[in-house]
Amino acid sequence: SQQGEEDPQALSIQEGENATMNCSYKTSINNLQWYRQNSGRGLVHLILIRSNEREKHSGRLRVTLDTSKKSSSLLITASRAADTASYFCATVSMVYSGGGADGLTFGKGTHLIIQP
């Protein structure tokens, strides 16, 4: 079963506006990651936030994590046409994250469209 669920499923905004996507997950996690996927392509890692962190920034990206609500949000500020893509949150359950390799569990993604 999928661990994370992104909301909304689709989002269309004007260039220059901010875009906010949310992710909810089910089990306790060690960290949460956000990835971007351009249409028909592989995924690109954007940012990782650990369970003991509440907020993290990377360029125009801001990620928050609320472990009590089992939720995270990704904010993209000053959006650009090139930000058009699907965005996925991904987690590793603490049950499995004992070190080494762990497959990520992905949500279904938010499809973001930036209108020029």
Add this chain to the structure above:
Amino acid sequence: DGGITQSPKYLFRKEGQNVTLSCEQNLNHDAMYWYRQDPGQGLRLIYYSQIVNDFQKGDIAEGYSVSREKKESFPLTVTSAQKNPTAFYLCASSWLASGGANIQYFGAGTRLSVL
């Protein structure tokens, strides 16, 4: 996509046929992964490997097989037992990291269709 090469980009399978998807990485990563993505869905883990000659089943391993004879290579075979193979297949690799902080690097994917 850098550093991970998947081939072919498009693949067609006939009924009862096994097909093999290639994944090669030059990032010197220890771990490699195979995911399946269906339209409008997230990725689901098929198999993963932490070390040469060792691999573990993911959430949807039935109908698939893998091998890890070299650190750089992790081919996926979609067998005839997989009744619904049409999907987008993504290979990824990562360093081994404690605490599950394994940032994964993805290939460009292989789109498999059934004839």
